Amino acid sequence: MAQLAQFDVRIRVGRESDAELIHRGLKLIAAHLSLEDKVTATVEDIRRHGFGTRPAFATLIAEVSGQFAGLCLYFDSFSTWSGRRGAYIQDLVVNPQFRGLGVGETLMRAAIARIWSEGGRYVRLSVDASNTGAHRFYEKMGLEWCQEERIYALRGDAFACLASPS
Numbered sequence: 001m002a003q004l005a006q007f008d009v010r011i012r013v014g015r016e017s018d019a020e021l022i023h024r025g026l027k028l029i030a031a032h033l034s035l036e037d038k039v040t041a042t043v044e045d046i047r048r049h050g051f052g053t054r055p056a057f058a059t060l061i062a063e064v065s066g067q068f069a070g071l072c073l074y075f076d077s078f079s080t081w082s083g084r085r086g087a088y089i090q091d092l093v094v095n096p097q098f099r100g101l102g103v104g105e106t107l108m109r110a111a112i113a114r115i116w117s118e119g120g121r122y123v124r125l126s127v128d129a130s131n132t133g134a135h136r137f138y139e140k141m142g143l144e145w146c147q148e149e150r151i152y153a154l155r156g157d158a159f160a161c162l163a164s165p166s
Contacts, residue, residue, distance in 0.1 A: 009064050011060055011063075014071070019051075022050070057090065059074075067095075067098075069094065070093055072111045074088060077120075086124065089111065089123055089124070089125040090125070092104060092108065125138070
């Protein structure tokens with residue numbers, strides 16, 4: 001198998017002009033999990049919320065020989081218990097043609113270095129329960145599964161109901 005060092009890999013910060021590329025990367029994750037129908041975000045949503053005066057997230061984009069190889073999308077977080085800044089990695093995806101070359105690890109290392117340089121001291125993420133390849137990848141990178149925590153979510157009509165005045 002080829003190694004990443006044989007290729008011209010470049011990690012760069014995502015720009016507003018990358019909104020379509022970022023959206024395509026997110027759809028790659030959904031396709032990998034056979035959950036394409038779950039992606040309701042549009043390119044315009046990515047553009048509106050990821051850039052401007054108050055961006056909701058940051059993105060690092062990997063390119064190999066000028067081709068889109070993957071992305072890491074994350075946002076700021078804060079631990080009230082440790083009193084430290086950190087980040088939550090929402091999405092990490094590698095274009096299928098570049099999987100197995102170390103692009104994911106390169107993206108993770110670049111994201112963690114950037115988070116560190118901005119004062120972050122931890123990273124958190126969640127992984128789809130059925131994505132065993134991702135579980136192995138993150139464990140190999142040194143991330144630990146937090147058995148003492150569970151993720152709860154409130155979306156759609158249930159969210160709107162609780163947001164409405166009683």
